[in-house]
Amino acid sequence: MPHVTHRAPQATATPAADRSAPRHHVRPAAGNWCNDPNGPLYHDGRYHLFFQHNPHAAVWGDIHWGHASSPDLAHWSDHGVALAPGPERPDRLGAWSGCAVVDHGVPTAVYTGMNRDDGIGSVMLARAVDPDLTRFDALPRPVVDGPPPGLDLLAFRDPYVFTFEGRRWALIGAGHRGTAPRPDVLLYRITGDTLDSPWEYAGSLLDAAAPAAARHAMPATAWECPALFPVGEGRWMLVLSLWVDGVTYTATHLTGTLRPHGDGLRFLPESGGLLDHGRDFYAPTALVEADRTLVWGWSWESRTEAESVAAGWAGCLTHPRELGLHPDGTLRHTFARELTALRGEELPPGAPLPPAYEIQADVRVQEPDTEVTVHLGATLTLRANPTRGTLTLDRTGAPASAAHPRPRTDMVTASGPTGTGGRLRILVDGPLVEVVWDERVALTEKVYPAPEGTWQVSVTQGGADVDATAWEHP
Template identity: 70%
Template structure:
């Protein structure tokens, strides 16, 4: 691995640079994971949206395959191939996506089938399966289909927002991929739990609904709904709601019971999910904390996060952790006090012996993580490398996560160039982009109180470089 830390090296993003946003259509097909993403191949700004494509045999090393799906002039996706999901239908990987030909946020649902087993490209059907929203709803948003199966039937959730400020998730029954029937609202902001946790928002984008445990999908077993909050072109944050799926007339209704942020950082949005027999993998889009002008000068903007396993703990709280495969990125040990390489992982375990004990992990001189486990607080302080982005407002220098209080602490900190992903006790995640990326040396310390601590770190690299000496710099 080179010593260049200006961009992520281990995460999915276009090899050619330019623009990357929402993850789309994760699939496992013929022994490989396929992951697609929104991509502008012309400039590192949003616009001209295509689907980019990468694949991996192990969730560690990703191969870029260029553009998988492009807008077609004169068709319902002429304005962009926007977000959606993918399924394998009759052995053929098929994208189910938003065709956009309008400028008001109202799309259609389109299908595109893989042209070969390696999914090097999709060919879109000329006509949408859902040309637009049902009449009479007066929507400002209709996009991002996500398919799921419940009680032997297949359904689709579509993100929506009503004029006047009421976000919604619309539900369709999908008897075949070409036969969709509108079945009402799955969840809207009239629900008090949803209004409290998933508001304010003008629309809910990128809904993803999956069982908390794929092995338990009987009546009463919990489901998790991911929603990304959108207001006036501001992509704000992604939340998770846990609840039950209940029959409702000819459709279903999601009844949320609890929830909160899916990620407590400010560079995570538009999460999507891949349901496997024993787990659910989730990816998000990590945007930039710098200005658009700085991204244009750098030649790239946006990447996808590492995959995360999402479910519930036995007490009903959210479980979120790096995909188990990611320990395979660990290379050579990185002793405390060593210069930081371009990519690395730090794992800290601690037990606080006194109330209000504060434990810090310092990433060079400019970034520090502070944990106060008995108060259930985690803070990322980037005041040494403040964000330059001003959209929608200038950022504070600190991002804070909250969670259950207790003496025990486990942090996993995965850093890839400017991208920092922190996982706390498998209960909370915090994602931030820091430009310039952290430099200097790392250390862990108890700065207040008393604690027993143990911290380990490793360099991380792509397969050819794992185990080789890294190229750190102080």
């Protein structure tokens, strides 16, 4: 298939007044299908982000790697297809998810090559052939042909490379066949100093037998898109996406320690929970920097497939978020600090909502069981109750139309630590609503039609001091 490079000033060509699609989030400028984020890199002064992409239809299939880049994490340019499957290669049925690393100065995609229809892939490498990373050429042979002998697996995909004590290792998401679901994260040791050195199977990093995994990462038939990174003071975080019999559900995190185990490693989880409490955040991947870890997720659609096909596009990536731990060891989840660059003109309470905007509300309660409500037009509200530790998104006025085995109710409630106040940040871009409460709880939903009207903040129960500001994201 010929390679086509398409450039656009934003990652989407959505008209300024169109509320039906995101304007600032990464998605293919040419439309059609987008799913998992892949291979975030910082290289030669720019951030690069790849993603699963069907360039020919607004439905899943014929998976390529799309590509966008940014100087600042806030403003993205689309570069079309970076990696395409090859008809004579082991990825002939799709270049599925993976990661990207700089290998001896060369940005290299580490991805799932798919040439069978049962979810079992190989691990392939593709190297950038130009300084802007607009095209990657795949090596002809995989570094891992398929699952280790003797394992009866129903999933083997999504390689993720990390470094521990100076050595490179790789994870692969997996699931075992059998009468009871048994998801797994398989571990490989990269034996040399280049990625195309032999990879040796080193056992299981983690399976569902671990009590914390059983509590926080189940039920699942397989764990997809594993990502592992340090979070300080000898602790590590493992992010997993829960896949049940072919259905994508949600993403979770586990926090614990990483220890040598025989010829491999073992992850010992101690705590965990949902990474995002909404219905539109899946397959997150990580970029580890010196002082933080950035995470992007895939936001799928709350509308029907027919509606997406009619619109000409489906799926986008979330805004980047910084993921780590608070001093008390609980999850710290906040929007990337660079996103304040999107702030334009301030919007006073009662002002009409533009297509993209941000609202920030600092809340200090005066009475127990106080509830503060943010109204986004007439169809969407967000209610925070600090002393109960709850955040509720109410989309009764804009119910989802998508059919999914995980039912979409008109309200979703996230539970977090209790307290007497905090900061509520709401970033809205067309139909995509991303919310973080007090850097502890995140909630992501796609809402069609996108909120329209005016914004207000009110104390709907009890008493509180609220300082709220809003900005347009032009």
